[in-house]
Amino acid sequence: MTDSDLESAAAAQEEGAWRQERISLKDLSRRLNLSPTTVSRALNGFPEVSAATRQRVAEAARLYGYRPDRNARRLAQGRVGAVGLVFPAEATALHDPLYIEFLAGLGEAAAEAQMEITLIPAQRADEIGAYRRAASERSVDGFVVSSPLTRDLRAKELAAQDIPFVLHGRTQGAGPHAWCDIDNRDAFARAARLLTDLGHRRFALVNGKAEAQFAVERRIGALGALEARGLRIAPPFVFHVNMTEEEGYRAGRLCFQRAPSERPTAFLVSSVFLALGLMRAAREAGLEAPRDFSVIAHDDRTPYLRGEFFDPPLTATSASIRDAGRRAVELLCARLEGAPIERLQEILPLDLVLRASTGPARS
Known part of the structure; x- marks a missing residue:
């Protein structure tokens, strides 16, 4: 945000004007000098909106107290406001520190999007069935799928059924689908x-x-x-x-x-x-x-x-696995809003950090 944006927000807060009536998307876009479409896409994580613009819009939404009427939109679109995550009931996923960190990132992004996370336990032999049931019962709007195999049957099934999902990682032979991964x-x-x-x-x-x-x-x-x-x-x-x-x-x-x-x-x-x-x-x-x-x-x-x-x-x-969880939910929200799949395939940042565990080989 610019200094003038922040000054305007501070003045509005002091006067209490923004507290007396709900600010609309049109009001927010006018204050940011952006189109309503750009503001909406920024709030929903569309990748064609730059990270700087997404951050600026998010900061303005918090300062001005903007809250989209998501319930009305969901009712109109037939959504339930939930992200599904299926995990093997007999495995130890919920004891895995990396899985918990990934789940924390999912939760953060879902909370910001005013969505819920629905955890769906399934016997490993019935994972595909669990996805099918959750989709047919409309208990979730889409899925985040983690830890893909080289040829992952979960991704193949969801893509074939045109069920919205984002894969954390990549797989082969699943057809077009949204994913985020590191290189x-x-x-x-x-x-x-x-x-x-x-x-x-x-x-x-x-x-x-x-x-x-x-x-x-x-x-x-x-x-x-x-x-x-x-x-x-x-x-x-x-x-x-x-x-x-x-x-x-x-x-x-x-x-x-x-x-x-x-x-x-x-x-x-x-x-x-x-x-x-x-x-x-x-x-x-x-x-x-x-x-x-x-x-x-x-x-x-x-x-x-x-x-x-x-x-x-x-x-x-x-690379942060928590950030990957966050981005997976943001991409799923964008998918639910109609973003093309080819725009929802991202390589996330990764660093090589030099520390003291490496040194010259001994002769």
Whole structure:
């Protein structure tokens, strides 16, 4: 917002004028010198509206007390005002810190959009049925689908039925659909190149489950970057596991028990939780980073375990999973408002943060 916008809002607040009657979309757009269409699209997260304009409109809406009459719109459009999230009832998703952080981002964005989050437990064998029932009963307006597989049947079914949804990640063979993701392939290629620049030649990849699309992309990125420099990862040092501290510890033990001339000196790790276990295994073996090995992990920026909290602090590819949850809901709102699917496919920002866990390979 400009200084004149803020001054006008402050004056209106002092006079109490904006408190006495509900401000309309037309009033808000006139005060911002924007069209009502632009203001509406900004409030609903349409990607063709710039981030700066979306922020300016959101700030003005808060200052002027603008509240869209969403109930009237939903009644007119036949909506219930709810985002659906189906999760396997027998799994431990609600104990997974990354899933909880993603869910927190969903909740923040849903609250701002005055929508509810409907959690739908389902037996793993009946996930598709759960989506079909929720859609046919009109208990939600659309879905956010997380943790996609390489060929994800959930996305394929929802796309085939033209049920609104946004995929957190990407998949193959599902037809046109909305998604938000990070560039996992490029992230791990950049990490691998950094380690080769430091002189490392023996690598390990501690990755997510092999059927997960993000793990496929990270493997392709890492192996491709190494192959371009005449290097490879020996098969015993490619791990596809659940991303837990215990699995990282097991992978680390298998690597660090090798003879010094055989064990990896560089580790590419798909989560800070795996890295936590890896570092525990290293300490038990009397090894430490970066003296004896280097490690780069992926950091989802959870508030309770981040790369900078480690000793030594982890070099990491870094992106906020909470922000991804927020953006997924914003894209779903835009989809419900009629935005074309091809405009609802986004690569979210990702950084490679250099810290003390990486160093030159020992000769």
